[in-house]
Amino acid sequence: MKLKKLKWVHNFLNIYNPLFGKMKRTDTFSSDIQFNSILIFSTTALGDFMFNTPAIRAIRAHYPDAHITLVSSEKNRLLVENYNQVDSVVYWDNKIRNLLPIALQAKKYKPELAVILHSHLPYDVLFAVMAGCQYILRNTYDVIPKWFRKWIVAEYEPQSGHFIQRKLNLLSKLGITKEISPEMELTCKFISLEKSKKTIIGFQLGTSSPIRTWSISHFVQLAEKLIDSNPNIVIKLIGSSRELFLSTDFLSKINPNYSDNIIDLIGNTSLPDLISHIDNMSVLVTGDTGPLHIAIALKTPTISLFVTADPKNSGPYQDIDIHQVIKKEHDPSYEHPMEQINTDEVFQAIKNKL
Known part of the structure; x- marks a missing residue:
């Protein structure tokens, strides 16, 4: 969190809100208020949005007649544009330069409450105030300074536990206290592929951060070991167009004798296509990244x-x-943390699943 930005937004809102805003004091917030129009923020990565789907579903069930507007990101458009739990969607890239026109789009729905599940502080708070919200409920990932708490109803210290559960816990402030299913859901339509006679194993080669990415050499070793164990296995490489260099590296390193058992889909699938392929896999090998959570939602x-x-x-x-x-405690003696996971244990885990 950058305190300089936080102070700038705080000072600006102290001037803006009395003149043009509708924000009320946080001590007047109550779960008894019946909100008729709600903004829900989920403007970050695909996996973050998947984590938010149980909370969004619960908000819709609690406010069945409210107009719910999702503030999402352009990169998740195909995932959310026909999402049946919301009434409208506006797309924002978390940048201040694009904030005003998008906030004005949201303002036409006359939102009273903003529920910020995952976005970037403090511009998301600025957005909510400029869209006309009266209260802001926010999931917390950073300690919120006391002087900024006048704008947010939240736990002001980061919580522990799974991200899905943290968001569900936040909803207790709205009076949503009954047990809520933590199951994620896919929010766009996709075509179910015909089940293959082959055993399809997916490799998600990349992650959002290099420090969380298993080496291509390990993926190559794993592919060769799997195909040697069962020639009926087909490896599907999946990933975004930003990860084309990973498939190039993989294909340059693997023995050409295995090429008939490799299908490279990296950069060649739309989001619905990617979901279709993951749905058709026997198992997916992946780091901590969006396709992991898609696979979990698909079971x-x-x-x-x-x-x-x-x-x-x-x-x-x-x-x-x-x-x-497969979880390893970080050993600083390794040059790259993911090298602590060896090919044999991943191979054995796959064999156990199959």
Whole structure:
């Protein structure tokens, strides 16, 4: 959190809100208020949005007649544009230069409450105030300074536990206290592929951060070991166009004798296509990244690899019996943290799943 930005927004809102805003004091907030128009913020990565779907579903159930506007990101457009839990969507890139026109789009729905599940502080708070909200409920990832708390109803210290559960816990402030299913859901339509006679194993080669990415050499070793164990296995490489260099590296390193068992889909699928392929896999091998959470929502078995990330926060949180997490405590003696996970243990985990 950058305190300089936080102070700028705080000072600006102290001037703006009395003149043009509708924000009320946080001590007047009550779960008894019947909100008729709500903004829900989920403006970050695909996986973050997947974590938010149980909370969004619960908000819709609690306010069945409210107009719910989702503030999402352009990169998640295909995922959310026909989302049946919301009434409208506006797309914002978290940048201040684009904030005003998008906030004005949201303002036409006359929102009274903003529920910020995952976005970037403090511009999301600025957005909510300029859109005309009276209260802001926010999931907390950073300690909120006391002087900024006048704008937010929240736990002001970061919470522990899985990200899905943290968001569900936040909803208690709205009076949503009954047990809520933590199951994520896919929010766009996709075509179910015909089941293959082959055993399809997915490799998600990349993650959002290099420090969470297993090496291509390990993926190559794993592919060769799997195909040697069963020639009926087909490896599907998945990833975004930003990860084309990973498939190039993979294909340059693998023995050409295995090429008939490799299908490279990296950069060649739309989001609905990607979901269709993951749905058709026997198991997906992946780090902590969006396709892991798509697979979990689809109930496709996964082998997920964690070292610097904590699966207690972002690993599987439903259907635990079909997912295996390989977690290593970070050993600084390794040049790259993910090198602590060796090929043999991932191979054995896949064999156990199959």
